[in-house]
Amino acid sequence: MTTILAPNSADDPSAYRPVALVDLLDRVLATGVVISGDITVAIADVDLVRVSLRALVASVGTLTPTEDAG
Structure with a gap:
């Protein structure tokens, strides 16, 4: 199942591309x-x-800070 949500480019707002629900999630x-x-x-x-x-909806990996190995 695909849903049309976002314009393909900023130059042509009438051009839309299909976005899968899994990609959006x-x-x-x-x-x-x-x-x-x-x-x-x-x-x-x-x-x-x-x-x-x-x-707030996000994954745990997004919310936890990562440590730099440098």
Whole structure:
């Protein structure tokens, strides 16, 4: 299964190339991505509950510092 997501070049934004879901997941795990959102429950314009969500999605190798052998 392929999904069209990113333009092929910056010169032609209408040109798209297919990106496999596995390639997209590999790129996300290699670089990491932050997902955030806010949810507010209100009645009659009175905020009752507010929840802020933030999640970091990355591989362990991306998050751990590497030591230089020099």
